[in-house]
Each structure stands twice: as C-alpha cells, then as structure tokens.
Amino acid sequence: MVLAAAVAVGAWYVIGSRATSSGPPTAADLAKTRYDLPQMTTNLAGGSVIQLSISLQASSDQAKGELELRKVEIQDAVNDILHSWKREDLDQPQGQEKLKGDIMKRVNELLHNGRVTQVYFPSIIVQ
Template sequence: MFRSRGMNIAFLIMTVVLIGAVIAYFVLVHAADDGKNVKDPDIDQIVNNLTVSTGEITTNIKDDHFIKVDFNIQVSNKLARDELEKRSFQVKNAVIYTVSGMTTQDLSDQQGIANLENQVMTRVNGFLKSGKVTHVYTTEKVVQ
C-alpha cells in the first residue's frame, strides 16, 4: 500500500485503534442507557421494567381497625426497579409505619388514598439510591 513498511504498520495500527474506539463507544452508550431515567415510557416499559408490586400488606391502624393494602410502585429507571425489589422489606416497613398512624377516617376517601400514596412515595424515595419513585398506585385497600 505505502512504499515504506513502517507506514503500512502505522496505518494498520491506526485502523485497528479506530475500529476499537467505535465499538467501545457503542458498547458504553448502550450500557449507559440501562441506568437512565425513562422519559414518557409506554405501558409495556412500565409493567415490565419500571414497576414493583409490594404484595399484600395487612396491619393495624390507629383506631383499632385493620387495613389490607397492595401497591404497585413505579420508578424512574430499571436500576431503581432492581434496587426496589431488593429493598422490599424496607418498602413494607415504610407502608406499615405510614398507615399505622392513620385512622379509618383518614383512609375513607380519595384524598386520603392520595395522601397515603404520597407519604409512601416520600418514605421510599428517602432510601432509594438508583433512581426515584415516580408513582405509587393503590391496587387494593380494605379497611375493617
């Protein structure tokens, strides 16, 4: 290709380095996307990658009644979802602490449920490191 053997080797080395740099760029960009916050996710992304269910939680509340609740917690990215699954015991603890200070009157209307969801979101965001809670959905609530 070139008249000098040294130039041929230098050209070959530069080509290999350039191709390696391009491959490394695409690998790093793809890996970085896994941890980013998802903007305007569709329902499949929400269900499969961004939501964790607390499971049924039953505990007593302030006025000698019981409550059974279940939440779906949506987070900002997949890393936060993975962390939230590992911290499920802390989530249940946060829910129990939150509802134990409430009365049946506090939980009887839509405003009370919205308040409960906001308090759970605030508590969970307090210990979540990889992202944040974007929504808390109450999927079951029974007060007895």
C-alpha cells in the same frame, strides 16, 4: 471531509434517537419498571385493619432493582406509615392520594439509584 461526514452522521443519530424516544412511555415500558409489593395486612391507628396491595412505579430499571433489594425496608416503612393513619383519614376525599404521597416520599428517602414516580393501590380494604 471524512471528519465532516462523521460529525454529520453523529448529529443525525443523536437527533434521530431523540425524535423516536420523545413522547410518553408505553404501557409496556411502564410495566418493565413497576414493582409490586406483597399484599399487606396491618392495623391502623384507632383499631381498624387495612389490607392493601401496592405497586411502585420506578424511574428506571436500576431503581426497580433497588426496590426489590429493599423490599423488607419498604414494607417496614409502609407499616410505620399505616400505623399512624386512622380509618377516617382514608375516608377523606383525598385520603388515599395523601397516603400514596406519604408512601412515595418515605420510599424515595430509602433509594439511592432513582426514585418512585407513582404509587398505585390495585386493591385496598379497610375494616
């Protein structure tokens, strides 16, 4: 009888916690796992200059922590990517989205504890 009650309470807890945690994350939840890189200015292929801010949405607190620890590696990877891009590439209709995808792929190759789920450019200037 006690065992049956314990099983029932455990099942209620598991089902109840799934019900409350299902649904999209709130803005506050996302902000907790977002990592902002310092603003970057670098040369593009072809002689143009880009200045941008990058925010990386991590899949977990642990992934955000790893982003912080690998900041220099991430900045170096982003510089490598940007040096291969031309201004004309960014002027294409899907140019910035492709750049975000390239950055996400490269950063995820560096991570061992989670992944980046989204890349944002709060500001971007190309001259």
